[in-house]
Amino acid sequence: MQLETYISDLLYRYECVTIPEFGAFLTQRVSATIHETTNAFYPPNKMVSFNEQIQKNDGLLAHYIADVEKIPFEIANKKIAKRVKVLKSYLTQGETLTFKNIGDIVFNSEGKILFEPSNHLNYLTDSFGLSQFVSPAVAREVYREEVEKIEKVVPITVTPEKRKTRPYLKYAAVALVALTLGGLVGSNYYINQIEQHNQLAQEEATQQLDTKIQQATFNLNPLPAINLNVTKQTGNYHIIAGAFRVEENCDKKISQLKAEGFKARKIGVNRYGLHEVVYASYEDRIEALQALRAIKKTHDKAAWLSVKELN
Incomplete structure (x- = not known):
């Protein structure tokens, strides 16, 4: 019986596939990654791990084998138990168990199980058709801007001789100040007119709304009461x-x-x-x-x- 083939099929659909009395293969979703050294891009995948503490038979593997091989559920459980007995004997003899497209299992010097996952298959169905690829590094040019600090500002001076030859500058400055003051006064008057108009419009709208609310009538028909009989399951x-x-x-x-x-x-x-x-x-x-x-x-x-x- 090719046990690893059945386990591999189930890893596409489930996050936990348990081999009774042996352990369980677990999967965890991992996002896409980029290798900083090789510039390789890896698509999202399922990372496979092994937990020897989960050994209770949940029936998933046996049911799948029974459906594929068209055999009774009890016969499938017996075939799994027989295969587990052989796997344990190989481990105690120091051999490495290789589950094709899943990973390798071996005993370490302390008698504990070590699992090395295989990266040959991506069990994440969302990443079907996606493969890793290597992209050349992007070279970026760095431009440095040197900012000069201006320590002295040279003022513009006008000599007395030039003031005599250009008397219109004084009148232009006076005219500019007058226009500025006039613009400010006119702008303030215009804004005040707009605010007064908006206030009057708001008061009129509020009065109309109050009148409609006073004229409105409400007819609320009470809904019939509904009695629900809920049976609560109890017991140990x-x-x-x-x-x-x-x-x-x-x-x-x-x-x-x-x-x-x-x-x-x-x-x-x-x-x-x-x-x-x-x-x-x-x-x-x-x-x-x-x-x-x-x-x-x-x-x-x-x-x-x-x-x-x-x-």
Whole structure:
């Protein structure tokens, strides 16, 4: 069984693909980057990592293998368990596990798992068709401007002899001052006229509005009261339908189950950071077990019972 092929297919669509009793491959979106040394441009992608602490079977990998190979869900789980046993034996013997297009896994000197991701595939579907490229560095010329500080300002002087030959300068200056004062007075008068006109127009508009409000009548018909009967699910016995890394997939699962008649809902995030969806919750343990047997028989053999108190 080419386990890495199935994992690679799922990494395009999911952020967490768990190998039961072995670990989980996680993906995280990374923005486009530029290598400062090589001037290489890299498109947005999904960075793949490995977490050996996440080993609980969420059914995702087994369901996918069962669908592809057209085999029962239990047989798919057994094939995964058999493959995991072989992988663990290779690791204990000091060999490196190579997952094609995903990365390499090996034990270090302290007995801990080390994962080296492969960059051969970009699992971000939004970047389909985008590849890295190298652009030559852009050379920019820097121009320096030297600013000279003027320390002395040379005034313009008029000698007495020139004042005698140009007497019209004095009269021109007097005329300029007179025109300036006249312009200021006229401008102030014009502005005052505009402000007075605007004030009168505003007072007239306000008076007309008050008259219309006094003449207006309001007929408010009270709406009939609506009584909503909301049934709140309680209980510490929960039949789990699935756990999802992406909350959007969790909402889709709830809508699907509600359409099939189940009282599906979210019960929060588990310790692995996955959103859990339940078929229903029950107060009585016997009633919950009876419902679980019915769901396993008619709907999903991978359903299981979780006992915990919700806040």
